[in-house]
Amino acid sequence: MNPNTPQARARNAAARRPGRLAAAVAAALLAAAPGCTDMYDQPRYEPYEASPLFSNGASARTLVAGTVPRDDARRLPAVEDRDLLLTGLKDGQLSKTSPLAVDAELLARGRQRYNIFCTPCHGQLGDGRGVIVQRGFSPPPNYTDPRLVEAPLGHFFKVMTEGHGAMYSFAARVAPQDRWAIAAYIRALQLSQGARPADLPAEDQQKLEGAGK
Amino acid sequence: MPQVFHPSANTLSRVVLFGLAAGPAALLGTMMLLVRSPFQTQVGVVREQPVQFSHEHHVKGLGIDCRFCHSSVETSASAGMPPTHTCMTCHSQIWSGSPMLEPVRASFKEQKPLAWTRVHDVPDFVYFHHGVHVQKGVGCAECHGRIDNMPLAWREKPLTMEWCLECHRNPEPRLRPKDEVFVMDWTPPEGSGLEAAREANPKSHVEVGQLTNCSICHR
Numbered sequence: 199m200n201p202n203t204p205q206a207r208a209r210n211a212a213a214r215r216p217g218r219l220a221a222a223v224a225a226a227l228l229a230a231a232p233g234c235t236d237m238y239d240q241p242r243y244e245p246y247e248a249s250p251l252f253s254n255g256a257s258a259r260t261l262v263a264g265t266v267p268r269d270d271a272r273r274l275p276a277v278e279d280r281d282l283l284l285t286g287l288k289d290g291q292l293s294k295t296s297p298l299a300v301d302a303e304l305l306a307r308g309r310q311r312y313n314i315f316c317t318p319c320h321g322q323l324g325d326g327r328g329v330i331v332q333r334g335f336s337p338p339p340n341y342t343d344p345r346l347v348e349a350p351l352g353h354f355f356k357v358m359t360e361g362h363g364a365m366y367s368f369a370a371r372v373a374p375q376d377r378w379a380i381a382a383y384i385r386a387l388q389l390s391q392g393a394r395p396a397d398l399p400a401e402d403q404q405k406l407e408g409a410g411k
Numbered sequence: 412m413p414q415v416f417h418p419s420a421n422t423l424s425r426v427v428l429f430g431l432a433a434g435p436a437a438l439l440g441t442m443m444l445l446v447r448s449p450f451q452t453q454v455g456v457v458r459e460q461p462v463q464f465s466h467e468h469h470v471k472g473l474g475i476d477c478r479f480c481h482s483s484v485e486t487s488a489s490a491g492m493p494p495t496h497t498c499m500t501c502h503s504q505i506w507s508g509s510p511m512l513e514p515v516r517a518s519f520k521e522q523k524p525l526a527w528t529r530v531h532d533v534p535d536f537v538y539f540h541h542g543v544h545v546q547k548g549v550g551c552a553e554c555h556g557r558i559d560n561m562p563l564a565w566r567e568k569p570l571t572m573e574w575c576l577e578c579h580r581n582p583e584p585r586l587r588p589k590d591e592v593f594v595m596d597w598t599p600p601e602g603s604g605l606e607a608a609r610e611a612n613p614k615s616h617v618e619v620g621q622l623t624n625c626s627i628c629h630r
Contacts, residue, residue, distance in 0.1 A: 237534065237535065237536055238532075238534040238535060238536075239534075239535060240535040240536070242535065244532075244535070245488070245489040246489070246492050246529075248526055254521075254522060254523045254524060255523060255524065255526060256524045313476065314476040314478045314479055315476075315478075315479060318473065318475055318479065318501070319501075329473050329474060329475075330473070330501050330505065333473075333505055334504065334505055335501060335504045335505055336504060364503065364504060365500075366496065366499065366500045366503070367496075370482075370494070370496065371479075371482040371497070372482075
C-alpha cells in the first residue's frame with residue numbers, strides 16, 4: 199500500500215518521528231533516574247516526623263501513663279534491688295548506698311555523664327559556677343555544702359530524676375544506672391575539694407610536687 | 412550534472428555527527444553534575460527554622476556537649492531531637508523574655524512540639540544508625556562538618572550513596588579514639604598516621620569487607 203516514492207518515504211519518516219522522540223525522552227529520563235526522588239519519602243513515618251493526624255502535630259505518641267515496658271530499652275543492669283535502682287529509695291527512705299558496685303569503671307562513666315549533663319550549671323568542680331550560671335541562671339549549691347556532704351546518695355539520684363528547684367528533671371536524658379554513676383562521681387567531687395595532699399598515693403604526690411615547681 | 416550538496420553540507424554533516432555523539436554525552440554529564448550539585452544534595456543550604464537556633468553559640472560559645480540535647484545518639488538509630496523540655500532546662504531562666512524564644516515557650520505551654528525542618532534526611536530506603544557509627548569511632552564532624560561553626564545548620568556533606576561508600580570502602584582515615592568522637596576540632600596526633608584507627612578497627616570489630624554489602628544500609 200506504500201508506494202516507494204519520495205513523498206511516501208517522507209510521510210513514513212514523519213510517522214516514525216514521534217516514536218523516536220518518545221525513545222529519546224525515555225533515554226533522557228533514564229539518565230535522569232539518579233535525580234528521581236519518589237522513593238525517598240515513603241508513606242511511613244520517620245522518627246520525629248510531623249503528622250496532621252494528631253492534635254499536637256507529632257507522629258510519635260507519648261506513652262500512656264503507667265505503661266510497663268516489655269523490653270528494657272534502657273538496658274538496665276541486673277541488680278539485686280531493682281526498686282532501689284529505679285527510685286533511689288530503700289525501705290521508703292533515701293538510700294545511703296548505691297544499687298551498683300562502685301568501682302573505677304562506674305566512676306569513669308559517672309564523670310563522663312557528669313561532664314555532659316551537669317557541668318553546664320554545676321561546673322567541672324561541682325562548685326555551681328558552670329557556664330549557664332555565669333550567664334544568669336540561679337546558682338546551684340556547691341557540692342561541698344555540709345548539707346549535701348551529709349545528704350544520702352539517694353538524694354542526688356532523686357534530684358536528677360525529679361528535678362529540684364530551678365533544675366529540671368534529667369530522667370528522660372540520663373538512664374537510671376547513669377544517674378547512680380553520676381551520684382557516685384559527685385561523692386568523688388566532694389572528696390576532691392577537701393582532699394589533703396597527704397591523702398594521695400605516693401605517685402600522685404610526686405606529680406603534684408612536680409607541678410608546683 | 413549539478414552538485415546535489417552545497418559545500419556547506421560538509422560542515423553541517425560534521426556538526427550533526429559531532430552533535431549526535433556529544434549531545435547525549437553532554438546531556439548525561441549535565442544530569443550527573445546536577446544530581447551531585449547542591450540543587451539536589453542541599454549541601455550548604457540553610458533552612459528556615461521555627462527558631463533561629465545557633466549550634467555555634469551553644470557548642471562553641473558555651474561548650475555544651477552534643478549529647479546534652481542529642482541524648483540518644485550513642486545508642487539509637489536516631490540521634491534524638493531534643494524535646495522542648497530540654498531547651499527549657501536553661502531557657503526557663505536564660506533569655507526567658509526573649510521574643511526570639513517565644514515559639515519555644517509556646518511549645519512548652521501547649522505541649523506541642525516545635526516543627527523543625529530536617530536538615531539531614533537520608534532517603535527512606537536507607538537504614539542509618541547513629542549509635543553504631545558513634546560506637547565504632549566515627550566523629551560527629553565527619554558527616555556533620557564543623558557544626559560548632561554554624562550559626563544556622565546546613566548540610567555539609569552530600570549524603571549520596573557515593574559519599575557513604577567512600578568511607579565504607581576505606582573507613583580507617585575517618586575513625587578516631589572513642590573519647591574523641593564528640594570533639595569538634597580533633598585531628599589525628601602528629602606522626603601517628605592511621606595507626607590509631609587501624610588499631611581501633613579490630614578492637615571495634617569493624618569488618619571492612621562487609622561494609623559494602625547491600626544489606627548493611629538497605630534492609
